[in-house]
Amino acid sequence: MNKIFFTLVFLFSGLIINAQDLKKYDRGSFIKGQDSIYYRILFPENFDPNQKYPIVFVLHGRGESGSDNEKQLTHGAKLFLKDEVRKNFPAIIVFPQCPLESYWANVNITTNDKGKRHFSFTEGGKPTKAMHALKNMVKNFLKKPFVDKKQVYVGGLSMGGMGTYELLRRKRKTFAAAFAICGGDNTNNIKKYQTVPLWIFHGGKDDIVDPAFSMAIAERLKTVGSEVKFTLYPDANHNSWDSAFAEPALLPWLFGHKRD
DSSP: HHHHHHHHHHHHHHHHHHHHHTTTEEEEEEEEETTTEEEEEOOOOOTTTTOEEEEEEOOOGGGGGHHHHHHGGGGSTTTGGHHHHHHSSSSEEEEEEEEEOOSSOOEEEEOTTOOOOEEOOOOOOOHHHHHHHHHHOOOOTTTSEEEEEEEEEEEEEEEHHHHHHHHHHTTTOOOOOOEEOOOOGGGGGGGGTTOOOOEEEETTOOSSHHHHHHHHHHHHHHHHSEEEEEEEETTOTTTHHHHHTTTTTHHHHTTTTTOO
């Protein structure tokens, strides 16, 4: 009985510690005209507003959409809280949250009678309401004197991976490098972000977003792009972000790129 009690105490303590750590991400919002978007932001330790820092925008998946300004920290946020990451890669980390009624990417989603979703990605087209707000939020951040415009990065998972491709093509001269996890795009859009170094991840057994989307983008970029890395986890399902965020080379690769 005592063993069970102490195990429960240990687990509960771990949950409290994790929740407290995530509170290091300050709450913020960008509201201008018709644009409205909430975000959480982590500043480097010993932040000095007179210095310039890299900035990373991380886009969550559909399951973390909403207006609580909290759920978007579910995947990936703890990576940037690690002591060694904060020490070796002092950067500003931003997790915006997509409203439930919108979507990061301009994609048509249909579901068959077996519950299987089909994604049809738009070539060109107008941005969604969430993407329009995100675009202008990024623009606003780049006006801050403490943001290094040569080191601006974006990455995302699932819907956020789709949003990553879309943001890259809508702000093609902004990002030094990007990563996309289990996302997708219309391959005709690739020419608009082919010069951005990109690391693509996907699970080989993904039954939500077909890995063929990532494969097609990677293969196309290998012929026309400047730099692309593709990692397929053969036994991973849709949650390939667990493996991607655990990649020891991800952050050194990302921060190793700078715009001219």
